[in-house]
Amino acid sequence: MIFKVFKKEELARLHELLAVNIMxxxxxxxxxxxxxxxxxxxxxxxxxxxxxxxxxxxxxxxxFVLPYRETLSTFTLNPNGWEKQVxxxxxxxxxxxxxxxxDINALNKLDLVLAKSTYPNPYYLxxxxxxxxxxxxxxxxxxxxxxxxxxxxxxxxxDLFLTDLGGKYFAEILSATAFDLLSQISCQEPSSKxxxxxxxxxxxxxxxYTTSVDTSDLTKILDLEFASKAWDYWGExxxxxxxxxxxxxxxxxxxxxxxxxxxxxxxxxTRSLHSCNLIxxxxxxxxxxxxxxxxTRLKYRYYHKHRGFVEAFEEPLCVGCGRCGAACxxxxxxxxxxxxxxxxx
Amino acid sequence: xxxxxxxxxxxxxxxxxxxxxxxSCEGCQLQLLNNEATLLDFLNLVEIVNFREGMSExxxxxxxxxxxxxxxxxxxxxxxxxxxxxxxxxxxxxxCACFGGVNQLKNRFRDLDWVKKEVYGDFPIESMEVHxxxxxxxxxxxxxxxxxxxxxxxxxxxDLVVGNTVRHPEYPVCMECKANENICLFELGExxxxxxxxxxxxxxxxxxxxxxxxxxxxxxxxxLKQLEEIMHTYGFDRETILxxxxxxxxxxxxxxxxxxxxxxxxTGRKNP
Ligand code: SF4
Ligand code: SF4
Ligand code: SF4
Ligand code: SF4
Ligand code: SF4
Numbered sequence: 181m182i183f184k185v186f187k188k189e190e191l192a193r194l195h196e197l198l199a200v201n202i203m204x205x206x207x208x209x210x211x212x213x214x215x216x217x218x219x220x221x222x223x224x225x226x227x228x229x230x231x232x233x234x235x236x237x238x239x240x241x242x243x244f245v246l247p248y249r250e251t252l253s254t255f256t257l258n259p260n261g262w263e264k265q266v267x268x269x270x271x272x273x274x275x276x277x278x279x280x281x282x283d284i285n286a287l288n289k290l291d292l293v294l295a296k297s298t299y300p301n302p303y304y305l306x307x308x309x310x311x312x313x314x315x316x317x318x319x320x321x322x323x324x325x326x327x328x329x330x331x332x333x334x335x336x337x338x339d340l341f342l343t344d345l346g347g348k349y350f351a352e353i354l355s356a357t358a359f360d361l362l363s364q365i366s367c368q369e370p371s372s373k374x375x376x377x378x379x380x381x382x383x384x385x386x387x388x389y390t391t392s393v394d395t396s397d398l399t400k401i402l403d404l405e406f407a408s409k410a411w412d413y414w415g416e417x418x419x420x421x422x423x424x425x426x427x428x429x430x431x432x433x434x435x436x437x438x439x440x441x442x443x444x445x446x447x448x449x450t451r452s453l454h455s456c457n458l459i460x461x462x463x464x465x466x467x468x469x470x471x472x473x474x475x476t477r478l479k480y481r482y483y484h485k486h487r488g489f490v491e492a493f494e495e496p497l498c499v500g501c502g503r504c505g506a507a508c509x510x511x512x513x514x515x516x517x518x519x520x521x522x523x524x525x
Numbered sequence: 526x527x528x529x530x531x532x533x534x535x536x537x538x539x540x541x542x543x544x545x546x547x548x549s550c551e552g553c554q555l556q557l558l559n560n561e562a563t564l565l566d567f568l569n570l571v572e573i574v575n576f577r578e579g580m581s582e583x584x585x586x587x588x589x590x591x592x593x594x595x596x597x598x599x600x601x602x603x604x605x606x607x608x609x610x611x612x613x614x615x616x617x618x619x620x621c622a623c624f625g626g627v628n629q630l631k632n633r634f635r636d637l638d639w640v641k642k643e644v645y646g647d648f649p650i651e652s653m654e655v656h657x658x659x660x661x662x663x664x665x666x667x668x669x670x671x672x673x674x675x676x677x678x679x680x681x682x683x684d685l686v687v688g689n690t691v692r693h694p695e696y697p698v699c700m701e702c703k704a705n706e707n708i709c710l711f712e713l714g715e716x717x718x719x720x721x722x723x724x725x726x727x728x729x730x731x732x733x734x735x736x737x738x739x740x741x742x743x744x745x746x747x748x749l750k751q752l753e754e755i756m757h758t759y760g761f762d763r764e765t766i767l768x769x770x771x772x773x774x775x776x777x778x779x780x781x782x783x784x785x786x787x788x789x790x791x792t793g794r795k796n797p
Contacts, residue, residue, distance in 0.1 A: 213714030220706065239706045248704035259534035417754075419720045420746040422696055426703035440687060442566040442679050444532045453704065459745045460695045474746065507703075509711060509720055509755050510748075 182353040184367040185374050191342075191349065193365045195227045198275045198312070204244060205277035206234035224277070232278050235321050236501060240429030241283050244274060245307045246290065248426070248453050252303065252436065255447040262447075270306035278316040282324070282499040284338050285331035286429030287313075292493050293432060303451075312357060315341035317381075320388045323502030325515055327386070328393040331499040343378060350378050393500070393515050394522060395486075401522055402487045406479075410520040415475020417510040418457060424481070424504035424512070425455030430497050433461075456480045482517060530570070532687050540686060543575035543587035544618075545608055547601045548628055548655070549594030552672040553619035560675045567679060570686050589614045589685065591668075595621040595628045596656040609662040614685070617664045618678075620671040620740050622657065624774030627671065629655040633771060657774065666691060669741035671773055674726050694724040695745035698737050702728035710736050711759050718769050720755070721747035721776075742775025749779045 195203075202223060208231045209218045219234040221241050247269075256263045287308070294304040315338040326332040334341060340358035343350040350370060353359050370378075425431040435454045440447045454461060457477050462470035471477045489497035498514065505513025519525050530537045544554055554576070558564065574587050590612035596602055609615055620626040631640045632655055641652055658664050668678055684691045694700070698719035702709075705728055710717045718739035719731055730737050743749075756766045763783065770780040 209708055210713075212708075212712040218708055218712070220708075238708055239703075243706070257533050259531060262533065417748075417751050419697065419699070419748045419751055420744075421699035421720050423699050423703050423709075426700065439680060440532070440683050440689075442563050442570060442683055444530070444537075444570070444683070444687070455696075455700070458696045458700065474748070507709065509699075509709070510751050511758075 182359065183370050184351045184353065184362055185345070185348050185370045186351065186362070186365060186367045187348050190365045190367075191232075192227050194314075194361065195230075195277065197361055197364055198277065198314070199225065199227075201273050201275045201312070203275045203277050204241070205230045205232075206237055207231055208234075209238070221276075230277060232316060234278070235319070236280075236323065236503060236506070238503070238507070239427055240286065240501070240503060241276065241279060242286070242290075242429050242431075244276075245287065245304055245311070246294070246432060246453070250303060250451050252449045252451050254449075257440075257445050257447060268303050268306040270310060273310040273312065274307070275312045275314070277314050279313055279338070280316060280318040281334040281341075282318075282326045282331050282501040283429050284313060284315050284334040284341075285326075286499045286501070287311075288334075288337040289430050289493075289495070289497055289499065290432055291337070312355075313338040313340075314358075315352075317341075317343040317385075320385065320390070321502065322390050323506050323513075324389065324500060325391045325393050325502060326500035327389050328395055329496055329498050329500035332385075332389075343381065345374065345377050345381065348374075350374060391502070391515050393518050394524075395496070398518070398522075399487045399490050402483060405521045408521055410517070410525075411475045411479040413520065414512055414517055415473060415478050417512060418474045418478045419510055420457050420459055420474050420477065421509070422455035422458050423507050423509070424457065426453065427503040427507045429501060429503070430485075430499060431455065456484065478512070478517075482514075482521075486518070530686070537686060539570065539572050540588040541574050541586060542571045542589045542591065543585075543608070543612070544573070544577070544591045545575065545593065545604070546577070547592065547594030547605065547622070547658075548597040549619065549621045549626070551593065553593045553621075553670075554591075556672045556675045557678060560679070563679060567682070570682060585611050587612055589616060591616045591618040592622055592658060593618040595625045596658065596661060597628060597653060598651050599653070600651075602661050605658060605662055614665045615658075615662065616666045616668060617658045618668050619673050620669060620742065620773045620775065622664075623659075623667045623669055624742055624777065625655045625657045626773055629657075629774040629777070630771065631655060632777075655774075667693075669693070669723060669775075670726060671740035674729070677725055696724050697744040697747070698722045698724045698726065698728050698731065698741075700724055701726070702731045704728075705732045707731055707734075710734070711755070714759070716756070716759075716761050716765060716769065718752075718776075721749055721752050736769075738769055738772050739775055740773045742773070743779075747776075747779075749776070753783070 204221050205224045206219050207222045207229055209220050211217050219231055219237045220239055221237055224230055254265045294301040295308055315334055339355040341352040433454045434451045436451050438449050485497040530539045590608045617623045621628055634640050681691050701724045702719055710731060715736050717736035719737040721743055722737050722739040723741040723744040767780055767784060770776040
């Protein structure tokens, strides 16, 4: 890895260089009822709009690579057959300006399934390959348990990662594009003082986590606790609303629907993100539902993330961003659910 | 309109449809005429034999009857029974027809004669307790919403014409609300019935920063017990919740339980 440092004032210049592209970054979205500021990722054109000291965004950056709804193909129907039109909906490269480590890792996890699998998803791949990601260091929030998921720092999946050292940024360069970009602003080699400061900040950050999840032997414990009463407890609270999956940066399940237009001459196929908590998630042709109870559906969400995925890829399908718990109106959070299944509640 | 209707070269019968209204604001029917861009396609798909809102001729020879409105008078029961007899498929169009709709708000009062006097004074008018269609006739298909969402009706009509299974979203409004990346209104200190209300409106209200009033009735899973807890956590009192739950009638039996009073409820109400 190549490291550089540059003065904070240079960041606006960096933004300017990147701004020839469509850019997405964190912006403020007002305050919640307790006065806590809310943030989200939006397309931004002005450097001043960026809220680079943002905490967690309410929604994840997922929609830019995996939209909630996407037309997969359209059809022109005629008496003798049909013509199919496919559009991968890749319009332009996208620059992500200021993504935290958890979300970078979330994209890496999505890659495992949607880009690096036997049958990559071209709609995802097209968008993912056309990203330039500028990562940014963060401060752990009470909801964050990324450290427990091993996703508190990103080692790949970005072009450039900036750590705030106070008056300057410590830059990790991972791509040629990023290297060329930094050569156009005023950068220095990091001094040993910078190294010390970087290490100090990393140590300090570790101390600030207030939430953790014990993952030791978790796959086995989940296996053992398949019939645990804990699932019923959480299932009774669950609204089967799908909010957790929608805000989650790593949930990728979807349903595909075909729809004929009113003129009977056109049709389309649309993919919509779904959630394993929804009542019809495991409903099959003929009407049988394999998971009619909320508790089994909720359990499945945890099994996919913390058991099945771990067995397949040796890492959980969760980056510990805490969004799902924060957004859940029934107050169902992964740290509490997992603790209860482990018998710690 | 049009010649033989075909889909992928396969001839299709153009269903004869009738639109009828009982006690309603006719807003749902108007919604159908509202979409100029697709109106001609819509009219090409079906043969309309009865539509007071859109034409003057009348006919009783229809396959599909779309009935808007709730039942509030004896003569409406007779009309509805007649429509049922003529139609192969009877569709309850909109929340009045499905649940009683806004009209059923008056069922909240114990003394319906008092209500009548408040509204109509001494004008002689018949107005009884409000009922959804299903209290009197078999309803084959319900189209929810106050008003209905025209895109949804167009989809349903297309499905009916080509013979596809008609499906409603089973999940609650939250799913669509989150797909539109709205900040949850509870977080902003506002009340919302989205977590228990059937989706399909594309989170119409919440995407315009107004809490859901549950016009489409309960989702397939409507965890009302948890909703009560949420209301409590976010500091809304029971009357405020009841105002919402009772607005369109879809949550009538739950609201009755919540109100915990011995008032008689109309028969055949949907159990959320
Ligand atoms: S866990 Fe929470 S957010 Fe997820 S479906 Fe259940 S109630 Fe909704
Ligand atoms: S499961 Fe929850 S904590 Fe884990 S990545 Fe998804 S939203 Fe974040
Ligand atoms: S947790 Fe559920 S919704 Fe998310 S990816 Fe897994 S199965 Fe799909
Ligand atoms: S605003 Fe309403 S519909 Fe939207 S997420 Fe919140 S509760 Fe659900
Ligand atoms: S958000 Fe609620 S009240 Fe508004 S249209 Fe949808 S279901 Fe009806």
